[in-house]
Amino acid sequence: MKSFSALLDRLAYTPSRNDKIRLLSDYFANTPDPDRGYALAALTDGLFFRLPLRRILGELIEARVDPVLFGLSRDYVGDTAETIALIWPAEGRGQEPLRLATVVETVQSAHPMEFPSLLTKWLDQLDATERWALLKLLTGALRVGVSARLAKTALAEWSAKPLADIEEVWHGLSPPYLELFAWLSGEGPRPSMEGRAVFRPLMLSHQIEDRELAVIDPADFIAEWKWDGIRVQAAHQAGERRLFSRTGDDISASFPDVVQTLPEGVVLDGELLVMRGYEVAPFNDLQQRVNRKSVTPAMLKSHPAHIRLYDILFEGDEDLRPLPFIERRKRLEAWHQVHAPSRTDVSSIVDFVSIAELEKLWAGARETGIEGLMLKRRDSPYLAGRPKGHWYKWKRAPLLIDAVLMYAQRGSGKRSSYYSDYTFGTWRDGDGGEPELVPVGKSYFGFTDEELKELDRWIRNNTVDSFGPVRQVEPKLVFEVAFDSVHRSTRHKSGVAMRFPRIHRIRWDKPAEEADRLETLTALIVD
Amino acid sequence: MRPDHFDSWLTVDRRGLYCRPGGFYVDPHGAVERAVISHGHSDHARPGHQHVLATKETLAVMRARLGSPAQRGTQALAYGKGLKIGDVAVTLIPAGHVLGSAQVLIEWKGVRAVVSGDYKRSADPTCPGFEITPCNLFITEATFALPVFQHGNAQDEVTKLLKSVAQFPDRAHAVGVYGLGKCQRLIALLRAAGYDHPIYLHGALQECCDLYESFGVTLGTLKPATGPKRDELTGQIVLAPPSAIADRWSRRLPDPITAFASGWMRVRARARQQGIELPLVISDHADWRELTETIAETGAEEVWVTHGREDALLHHIQSTGKRGRALALIGREDEDQ
Known part of the structure; x- marks a missing residue:
């Protein structure tokens, strides 16, 4: 817990992204398995403990600390868990160091009746920063300003492996990520993800600049509307249905309505929207769905989700990513003709002959749900990241x-x-x-x-x-x-x-x- | 006046705590005829008194900060040496807070009262340690009088600072410290941890460091932070007053990490509020345990609380069966100096 709590403590106070990456990569480099794997899981919201922490802590603290003093302290500190970590009357000395892995594995296998005595034992043997980290860990919300994406970026930095490769294997693995760390530290093979519903890093676009717009040949490009939602990847492979955000976060639980209807054997790229009939709802409506971890039936009805499809990455076991965009587009249309899952449609092509014509369309686009235009090269393969010269976004004027x-x-x-x-x-x-x-x-x-x-x-x-x-x-x-x-x-x-x-x-x-x-x-x- | 009725001979007015049979104030807020000064921090050592009694170190601090410690006369009193003022005997006893800091023992007609001033019990290589003085009335500070304040080992915080310096060698570390006491203690702790690079100082900190050195506290190589090229400060530790580290002064430093050495850094909201990236819990005040243990060890039957979070400490004092009272002195700053 010592190095994990020191890491969380530093992260919580460090605003700079690059500094966070350095703190994380140093931690991954200097911490043994399986502790670093559990730390990674905790940072990327991959650990859930079901225990009535508030109630247990309330009972424990009442038996140890005068309630008046606790109340005055709580008012001063402003946070109950932090107050408990600071006020807990313990020495924190003379014991075997407690490992993060021990905490995680013990809690996962313990009977609920054992929690109060386990927690007491640990709080007694840890110092204040470790107690704070322990309570944060058990609440399941670290809130130290580290996104899953940032943690993966730090893994890439430390291991010198491409971020896209890490993202691709990520969802096929589980804590404490022994296979992943073996691969990243050069001691094992790259974990195989064949046929699994795992995240495939998205292809992203560049903002088009005026001089580029002046020189591109309209014959080489296809235009589509840029819809104002959330870019997602929907996959159904090997019996697993998943919806991933642009950064590879698994958001399936928040959007059962669009995930459930997906037929087996496909990976799709599209824009997640809230749609009522044929109307795209304002982005704000989608935001309300995104912010909820679980979704109520009422919400499903009032804010129905929809995926407007842009691209197809896999059909069955066939990896379509090397094909030119125009070929993939045909495959997407054909696939949708056959399956037509509800709550999906294919984003339509915007016909144009000249850039001047396109510019007119772009300037006139004020309709809800349209953020601008996309220009995609006809011959672009589906490339991870933001490759130059393939896809352009042309956001409408602010x-x-x-x-x-x-x-x-x-x-x-x-x-x-x-x-x-x-x-x-x-x-x-x-x-x-x-x-x-x-x-x-x-x-x-x-x-x-x-x-x-x-x-x-x-x-x-x-x-x-x-x-x-x-x-x-x-x-x-x-x-x-x-x-x-x-x-x-x-x-x-x-x-x-x-x-x-x-x-x-x-x-x-x-x-x-x-x-x-x-x-x-x-x-x-x-x- | 009755010796066993403490508030009949030790009174509080708007200028501070007054000893009637001795005719002097202790750490008065306003200018007075006679003042006994516990230590040199500005909320205890005010200008304008006619006569001042203090340790020679405290008088030197007052001379450096105020120009002249008293209008008419000063008297230095060594630790442990009694002095008769009328029927009252005054003795200064080490308080372990900063260089020269003293508790003031006042004896009158067989009754002993101790004014703690500011104090701490943990070790500090830059000043003599706190000594317990049995007394009937103990008048204590309460800056950190909440049980969440347990300051821990200062050397561990220095280890944390040095680890960060090693981890971010391309940046400077700007550490906020109060000029008298914290600054020199942190330097001494860094030296004790084997850090032998020059330590760079904001101009306002130099004078107190010189003063400490003149009293035999060695601080190693110190250099001014204003003057050297920005590159020279890369990877170095720079000490500055808290107000300077997050303000325009710090722009001269190469991409600094802002740290702050203070007991307040134990509470996250306090550190975040000030934009601190590396909080170091190093305090020159007693923490909750030190306060409560000290009160018990003095054997005092009555305890007065001068400044800080007196609610919690009074609650504790009353729960141990002693009499307690909040003095509510004006002019004390809520600072960890």
């Missing part, structure tokens, strides 16, 4: 609004000395009829390092109040904010939430009174 900077917050890591996170607002009429600003969004990117320095200076010179790391500034500076769309939100005072807001331009020249009003933003809501 929406723009002029908003006034209201609050600035210190960044983290490299930006910790800069006020780099901005909350901005638009005008509306206050209760007395006077115009007032209401916050509509927050962003910390879109500007250059040079601009960040200028903004930081401006904020320090125009602060009217400060609360911890946050400064309230005079409402004088206008940002032109770019965003993809805007939705209704009950969680925000303004009643709206923007998608991907970024600072497009800093309007040093524009008076704040001339910034936009809230109504301008609400008029852009597409629901």
Whole structure:
């Protein structure tokens, strides 16, 4: 538990992605099996323990700590599990070091009646950081800012094996991943995934640039709409049905409606959407499904999921990925003709002769559910990652609004000395009829390092109040904010939430009174 | 005034804690005629007193920080040497907090009261250790008086810092430390762990380090952090006041990891709130166990609590059958100095 808890502790405080990768790869390099495998499982949400932890801890702590002192401590610390880890009256010395693997394997095989005494024994022998890590582990939610993708990237970094190869074997393996670590450390063969429903790394696109658009030959490309959902891979092989996100997370449990209907022997690529009849629902509706680990019957009915298919990777045992896109497309259409599973359709082709014609279509695309256009080379094989020159995305022009900077917050890591996170607002009429600003969004990117320095200076010179790391500034500076769309939100005072807001331009020249009003933003809501 | 009625001869007014039969204050907040000063931190050693009594180390700290420790006269008193002030005897006893820090023992008509000042029980190579003084009334600090505060071994935190320095050799480590005490203790702990590179200092920390060295505390090679090229600081440890590590001053450092050596770092929300990436739990104050054990060991029948989280400590004191009282002194900062 010592090295695992030290790792979690560092990760929890480390904002930088690269630093996290270094901490993780050092851990994988220096920790023996099977502990590192269980750590990997814990970090990638692969461990579940069914135990009534809250109740057990409540009973244990009540017997050990004066309730008044516990209450005062809990109020100060702000988190019950952390308070218990810190307050537990134990020495943590003079015992055999407790291994992570021992904890995991013991809990997995223990009778529920044994948990209180096991937990007591462990809490007694661990130090405060280890106790904190133990409780986090048992709750099943580490929350140290490590995604499964990041953990796999660290494995790739440490082992010098391609990330795509690791992602491909990932879902066929289970904790403590002995085969995986044997392969990654050069002591074993690559685990075989033949015929398994495992994740095949997706082919991704590049944002097209104007000069590329000017030189591409329309005859070499096929255009499709870029649907505004979540890119997914759906697989049904060897009796396993799976739905994977773009980064290889298994999201099957959240979307039984689209997974269940998939016939045997296929791997498909498509866009996950919420669709009512033939209408694509706003992205917000899909978001509500994604955020739930298990889905209620009511939700299935009110927010029905759908996959709009882009590509086919396997049919039966045949790997179609080496075929040109145009061939795969034919296979996809033929396959769909035969099986036509409900809650799927094939994304249609957008016909065009010239780039000028395409540009017109692109500019006119304001319909809900369309994010822009995709351009795919007719002869592209299905390549993992983001290969150059094959697939282009051409996102429709962003929406723009002029908003006034209201609050600035210190960044983290490299930006910790800069006020780099901005909350901005638009005008509306206050209760007395006077115009007032209401916050509509927050962003910390879109500007250059040079601009960040200028903004930081401006904020320090125009602060009217400060609360911890946050400064309230005079409402004088206008940002032109770019965003993809805007939705209704009950969680925000303004009643709206923007998608991907970024600072497009800093309007040093524009008076704040001339910034936009809230109504301008609400008029852009597409629901 | 009755000796066994402590609050008849030790009183609290807006300037601080006053000993009536001796005619002096201990660590007064406002300027007074006579002050006994426990140690040199600015919330205890204020400017403007007419006469000041303290250890010679504390007087030196006050001279360095305030220019002059007193308007009219100073008197140095060595640890353990009694001094008569009227019918009162005053003795200064090591408190183990920082260089020169003292508990103030006040004896009057056979009754003994000890004002702890700030103190800690754990080892510190830069100052003499806390000594238990049996007394009737113990007046204690309570900065970390919650049972979640158990400071652990400071050397383990230094090991953590050195591991990070080895793991991120391409970055500087900017460690926030208070200038008097924490700074020198951390340097001494780093030296004890075998770290013999130069340690780089923010300009505000130099003077206290020089002072410690003049009293025989060796700190190894120290260099100013302002001046050298950015590259020279790569992979190095830089100490700076807490306010500087996350602000503009730190921009001169090569991609720094921000650390903070403080007892508050035990609580995650405190570290996160300040944007600390490497919290080091190193405190110059007593933790919960030290506070409660010290109270028991002094044998005091009554305990007064000066500043900090007095609710929890008073609850504990009352649960052990002693009399307890919160003094609510003004002007004490909620800082781990």
